[in-house]
Amino acid sequence: MNAPEPVQQSVVERHDPALWQEGLKTGLPTLFGIAAWGMVVGIAMVKTGLTALQATGMTLLVYAGSAQLAALPLIMAHAPIWVVFATGLVVNLRFVIFSALLGPHFSHLPWKQRLFYGYISGDLTIALFLQRFPTAAPIPGKLSYLQGLMFPNWLSWQAGSLIGIFLGSAVPAAWGLGFAGTLAILCITVPLIVNSAALCGVVVAGAVSVAAYGLPYKLGLLAAVVAGMLAALAAEGLLEKRKGRHG
Template sequence: MNAFRQVVRSPHFRLGMTDMTGLALGIGAWGLVTGVAMVKAGMGVGMAIVLSLTVFAGSAQLAVLPLMAANAPLWVIWLTATCVNLRFVIFSDLWRTYFAHLPRWHRVTIGYLSGDVIFVGFLQRFPKPEPQAEQVPYFWGAATVLWLAWQVASIVGIVAANEIPLEWGLGFAGVLALLGILMAMLTDRPSWLATVTAGTAAIAAYALPLKLNILLAVVVAVAVGLAAESLEQARKQAHAHSSPGGTP
């Protein structure tokens, strides 16, 4: 309890909340769309709320919902969700650098709360990969804002799904929210290449059944992003070795 109070009272807890407040609007719009989509896809209100609280993965939820509605084979649904969430393997490897010293339950909770927005915001605040005392309060402050924004909006969407007409264009609003979040995350060449590749592949393969163009786009984007990241690191290392102060 004392540790909890120290985290909440830390100025970095409030800093994390402040950093995420603006982005929480986009997360809320995304959550509202996802909540409505779950019910419109045929999921019961109770099950949809349980899914929202336990999964906390909007990209995966939106990717598999059309497949579930189309009665796609279970292996397609699982493979799609796995591919969409492959980026969390990279995220968790970097989180380990900052949080490996924490108890297991704490690391598991951080894994549950981890997402694209908090990952980018955290690295902007703490670019140096080494543990610091203020990192845990900052993460919890940021995670609290984003989790509440998602859950409140998602549950509102679930409960009010049948009262919200499709003419409101929530799907388009959700796309705009995602685009806003995405643009804030495109900070280097590999991320731009992966994004452009994903969009191109999804459009080119649009005619595939069972929304498999989404799965294809994810696989191609991950491959391109990893390859571009490897080439970028190799180029930086070569440049460092060739510079006057570098190691021969």
């Protein structure tokens, strides 16, 4: 007699159109900003000397605006390849934390599916999903809700990025795209500052980035990311200890 399938697998994988639409509605207000941010990155790739084909390949394969922007000046400066990869890796280390938070919800899925959803995941989509489902309880429609967040987010980013790539040569430098990119990053970063630990990390990273601005190969950015992450983790540990004492 065959063993019954795990309850969580049948619950999570069942498609739920209502929750898919709920996920879409939840993420809808962010799509314009995501597309604008993608367009800024697309233009930046072309402006740094990448061909349209190279830039298209980068946006489809990497799909990480902050890592792409961090890597571009290193590529322009002919930095060693290990520096480029190390910078992109450190900038995207936050996704290791995101994966640890998201993993318990979908650990039963085949690894190919988990790899695919890991590829199309974004900061805001994961944050919004965890707000809706803060625990790993087997609630029906979780995967549908996640898809409603992730698929439109990916499409918006790629559409904006491709527009930026193919229109980049026509955009004058006087438009101040660097400042526009900074504003786009701020619009995405501010909603992610959800507690004191995250705020501490942002403040420390900002201070280190300014202090280490003169380092070669833009290594000040790498140092700022590492310092910010360590500060956030330390602050989180202190907050947990305080809660334990007063609990």
